[in-house]
Amino acid sequence: MRDDNILATLAIQFTIMSLLALGGANAVVPEIHRQAVEVGQWMTDRQFSDFFAISQAAPGPNVLIVTLVGYHVAGFLGALVATLAMCGPTAVLAFFFARVWDRFKDARWRVVVQAGLVPISVGLVGASAIVLARAADHNWVAAAITAASAATAYWTRWNPLFVFAVAGILGLAGAV
Numbered sequence: 765m766r767d768d769n770i771l772a773t774l775a776i777q778f779t780i781m782s783l784l785a786l787g788g789a790n791a792v793v794p795e796i797h798r799q800a801v802e803v804g805q806w807m808t809d810r811q812f813s814d815f816f817a818i819s820q821a822a823p824g825p826n827v828l829i830v831t832l833v834g835y836h837v838a839g840f841l842g843a844l845v846a847t848l849a850m851c852g853p854t855a856v857l858a859f860f861f862a863r864v865w866d867r868f869k870d871a872r873w874r875v876v877v878q879a880g881l882v883p884i885s886v887g888l889v890g891a892s893a894i895v896l897a898r899a900a901d902h903n904w905v906a907a908a909i910t911a912a913s914a915a916t917a918y919w920t921r922w923n924p925l926f927v928f929a930v931a932g933i934l935g936l937a938g939a940v
Contacts, residue, residue, distance in 0.1 A: 770838050771845050773804070778830060778849035783857075787885030789827040789850065793892035796833060797899065806837045813900035827851060906940045 777799050781792040793816065800806050807815075815836065819828035827850055834846025868874045901907040913927045934940060 771841060774834055774837060774842055774846045775849045778846050779853055782850045782853045785854065786881055787889050789825070789830060790892050791885060791888035793829065794895040796829060797895050800833050800837070804837070806833070809899040810902065811836070813896060816896055903940070909934055909940065
């Protein structure tokens with residue numbers, strides 16, 4: 765890919781993803797990963813999973829992954845283009861559709877549409893979890909930590925911060 769087209773590529777790809785991001789930016793993480801790692805070969809799986817971890821640990825919206833990918837690919841301008849492309853189209857659509865959506869708050873079709881979007885959002889976010897686990901689990905110890913963390917989160921009522929703390933300590937100890 766030529767460097768003079770990189771900003772246009774970022775703009776087009778993230779604009780498309782923004783319109784498909786039912787459930788937020790985390791719903792399109794598999795596509796962001798595919799574009800950044802497989803198609804564009806802008807980064808490795810490890811870099812992508814590190815960027816995702818940073819974006820989730822940093823205060824602010826979960827869309828920061830887009831900013832980090834854009835910055836990695838094309839510097840400050842890439843970060844700006846990627847972020848605006850990801851946030852702009854959905855912000856404009858939300859502005860115009862909010863009024864229409866409120867007018868039909870008691871309509872049967874609205875209830876059906878909302879009920880249909882829930883499993884789609886859950887499925888997209890679940891797919892993101894799978895892609896991230898595959899990118900981050902570069903050895904059997906990392907895979908075991910991921911599986912134990914998922915099982916603990918699913919079958920206990922523990923605060924997820926405890927799970928993150930244990931996984932972080934294992935990482936600092938050199939287990940991963």
